[in-house]
Amino acid sequence: MTASPILITVAKYLGATFLLVYGAKAFYAAFKTNQGMELDSSQKQTLTQALITCLAFTWLNPHVYLDTIVLIGSVATQLEDKISFA
Numbered sequence: 001m002t003a004s005p006i007l008i009t010v011a012k013y014l015g016a017t018f019l020l021v022y023g024a025k026a027f028y029a030a031f032k033t034n035q036g037m038e039l040d041s042s043q044k045q046t047l048t049q050a051l052i053t054c055l056a057f058t059w060l061n062p063h064v065y066l067d068t069i070v071l072i073g074s075v076a077t078q079l080e081d082k083i084s085f086a
Contacts, residue, residue, distance in 0.1 A: 058064060
């Protein structure tokens with residue numbers, strides 16, 4: 001992929017365009033509808049249950065590991081001073 005800088009540039013701009021269009025469609029869809037979420041007051045959730053749910057979404061989410069290990073790790077390997085990056 002490094003042999004073709006034009007391909008890298010095209011992929012970069014196509015990726016950015018895709019993300020912008022996808023985000024704009026989601027933003028438009030969020031404000032287009034008049035529906036909302038109704039809270040069910042019959043089911044109470046304690047602070048402990050809310051914190052456990054939050055921690056489960058955080059630590060059991062595979063994107064956490066993809067972002068921290070793969071993406072940030074690949075940036076860190078390109079630097080000479082890894083201690084200051086950490």
